[in-house]
Amino acid sequence: MSYLPRATRPAPSLAVAQRSLGDPSLRYPLWPPLLEGCPQTSTADLQYPLVLEYDYAAAPPDFFGRDPFAGIWRWAELLPPLAPGLSMGEGGTPLVAAPHLAEWAGFDGEVYIKDESRNPTGSHKDRLNLCAVSSAVLSGAPGIAVASSGNHGAAAAAYAARAGLPCVLFITEGTEPHLLRMVAAYGAAIVPLPRPLRRVLMAELVHRAGYMPVSSITATHTGHPFGPEGYKTIAWELYRQLGDRLPAAVFVPTAYAELLYGVWLGFKDLQRVAGVGPPPQLIACEPAAGAPLRAALAAGRPVVQVDEAPTAAYSIVVGANSYRGVLAVQESEGEALALTDTEIAAAQTALGREGLWAEFSGAAGAAGLRQAAAAGLRFDGPVVCLMTSSGFKDQGLPAPTLPPVAPTWEAVKRTLHEVYNLSV
C-alpha cells in the first residue's frame, strides 16, 4: 500500500553527517546545512560542496526492492530528513522505451527515456526541492531564497507554497510570460535582476533574514548540500524499472552537475548497501557553448572557467563547472560530451517522433547518445537518457508558421500535400 497519499509522514532519515568533497576525511554535523561549502578546505577561489553520510548498516533489507511509485519519501531512510506532507508525488517518473530514438542514434541496443517532465512542476528539480525545502521547514527558516529563471525556480516556488513559506525568487530580467505566470501561481515574490547580481542579492537575503537558499550562494557552485540527494532516487527507480537490472550508461543533461552527481550517489548506494553493481557509466551532456566540466576533466582540475557562447540550451549553459561533476564522471569511468545546438535540436526532433516533447536543454541526453554511438562508444546493457523537462519550459522560441487554408476540402487536400507532403 506504499502508494497511499495519506502516508506522507516519511520514515526517519538515516543521515548522520555532512562530509567534505574537498577532503573526504572531514565530517561535520548534519545540521545546520553548510550552505557555503566546506569550511576547512574551501578558498576564496574554490569552494568544495558537501555530501551526506548515512548509517548505511541500518538501511532496511528490502530498501532497493521497493516499488518505484511517485513520492520519493518512499525512500526516506537514505534521503535527508523530509518534512511531513510536503511531497506532491515527485519522482516515480515513467521509463519510456524509445526504439525509434535508438535507431535515430545509431545505437544497437535497448534505449529508454526517463521522462522527468512528469514531475509536479515539470522537471527533475522537484526531487531536489523536496529535500532542500524540507531542510527549511525542519530548521525553522522563515522563507526560501532561490536564483533561477527556469525549472529550479518553479520547483522551489511550488514546494515553498506547499510548505506555507514565502519564496523570494531572483530572476533574470526578460523572463518569459508563461514562466512568470507559473511562479506567480505559486505565490512567489519575484525580483528581477541582472543575472550576475542575482546570487549576490540572494546571499544578502540569506545572511540578513535567515532565508534558506536552495540554489548556490557561493562563487564556485556548491548548492544546498541536501539537494542532490533527492536525485539518488532516479538511480533506485531505474534499477527497479529495468527489472532489477542496472543500466550500462546514463546520459545526463548537465550544468552544475547536481543531477549527475545525485544519480551517481544513488548508484553508489546500490553497490555499497546491496552489492548491486557494477554501476553504470555516467555521461555528462553539456552544451558545447560552455562545457566547463569537459574542460575541467581535460585539464585535470577541480573547477575551470570557460566563456559562454549563445545557445538555445539556456537551462544548462554555465561558465564554470561544479566539482561534483568531476567526481561523478571520474568515479563512474564515464565521459563528458559537448553537444552543439544542431545536435541537440536533432535530438529534440527525434524525441518528438517518439511522442516526447523535451525542453531544448532536456534533449541533451538523447543528443549525447547519438554522439557517443557515432564515436564508437559501446555499452553492455540498456542505456537511459534523462529527459529533464518539457518543451513548455523553453523561452523565446517562435511559433511555426502556418499556411492559410481556405475552408474547402480541395484546399485542405492541397495544403496537406504541398506543405506536409501528405497525400490524402
Add this chain to the structure above:
Amino acid sequence: MSYLPRATRPAPSLAVAQRSLGDPSLRYPLWPPLLEGCPQTSTADLQYPLVLEYDYAAAPPDFFGRDPFAGIWRWAELLPPLAPGLSMGEGGTPLVAAPHLAEWAGFDGEVYIKDESRNPTGSHKDRLNLCAVSSAVLSGAPGIAVASSGNHGAAAAAYAARAGLPCVLFITEGTEPHLLRMVAAYGAAIVPLPRPLRRVLMAELVHRAGYMPVSSITATHTGHPFGPEGYKTIAWELYRQLGDRLPAAVFVPTAYAELLYGVWLGFKDLQRVAGVGPPPQLIACEPAAGAPLRAALAAGRPVVQVDEAPTAAYSIVVGANSYRGVLAVQESEGEALALTDTEIAAAQTALGREGLWAEFSGAAGAAGLRQAAAAGLRFDGPVVCLMTSSGFKDQGLPAPTLPPVAPTWEAVKRTLHEVYNLSV
C-alpha cells in the same frame, strides 16, 4: 514487476461489442468503431454515442488489486484493444493530499487532487488517445484526424507520432505559439480553420481518406466509442490509491463529458465485477458561460443547446452537452454545477497555494467543491477533484507585472515589503 517498460505488449482485451446509449438493447460488433453514433437510434438532430461491452466474467480475479502505476495498459483486459508499444506511461497519476484546499473550500473532510497534468502531454487526454489511436493502428487506418486547439490535439499528435501515423490537426486560427510548438514537435500537420468548420473538414478527411477521427465528427457529440474507456482507469487508480476505498464524490471539469462518463464506467465496473460499491457521486463542473449539461438535466432532455458566453475556461466551454454526461450524473445520483470565472479563478489560486498549477479549466473541479460545500452538500468519505491539465496550457494570458528593482539590498528589501508584503 508490472512497471517494466518493456512489458508494453498489453494483455488481450475482453471487449466484445459496442452497445448503443440510445437503446441499450442494441449491440453491434466491436469492429469497426462506429464513429457517427448509433446507426439505429440516431436522428439528424441527435446522435447517440456507443459504449463498449466486455466479457466481464473472464476478468482476472486480481484485476482491481493491481498497482496503480503509470501505463494504463496494465488494465488492458477491461480496455479496448491496445496497440503494442504505444503507451508512454499515461495514467498512474499521483493523488495529492490537499488539506489547504479543503480548508479554502470550507469542506470538513479528506480532499485529494488527482493531478492529471502529470500525463505524457500534460493532460488527461492521453488516456483517451492511447485507446483511440490504438484503434487506428489495429484497424490499419492511414492516419489520425482531430479537431482541437488544446489538450486533445496535443495528445492525439503525440500518440500518432509514436504510432508512426500522420496526424492532421484542425485548429482554430489564433492558437497560441507554445501550443503550436508542442503539436509541431510531434510532427502533426496543422490546418488552421474557423472553429465551426473544423469538424466539417475533418469529416471530409475521414470519409475520403479513411483517417481515424479521435474527436467527434457528428453534430451532437459522440466522439470515438473506444476513447472514454481509457478514463475508467482513473476510477480504478483512485480505488487503489485511497487504500482500497472508494471516494464519496469526484468533481470533474466537464465539457462533452467523455471524462465524466469514462470515470463513471470505471466505478460501474468496480461494482459489477468486484462488488465494490456504492459508487461515488459524480459532480460535473461546467463553466457558467455555457453549462449545457446542467441545462439538459434541468430540462429532462438528452441534449440541449445553449449560448456560449466568453470565459477563460476555453477548454471546457461548449454549446451543447453530450448525452454521456446526462447518464453519468443521473446514474451516480450526482450533480452538475455551473462555475463562474470568478469561482474558477479563486480555485486556481487556491491550488497554487497547495503547490499545484492548474490550467484555468482544470481548476473547475476544485471550484465545484467549494460551491458544493457552500450549498451544504455533504459527502460521507474522501472527495477527489480531478485537475485535468497544467497552467502551461492556458492561452493568451498576460504575464504578471514585475516591479523594477535596483540591485541593492535596500531596494530588494523595500520591494519585498511594498509589493509582496514580506518583511525581511
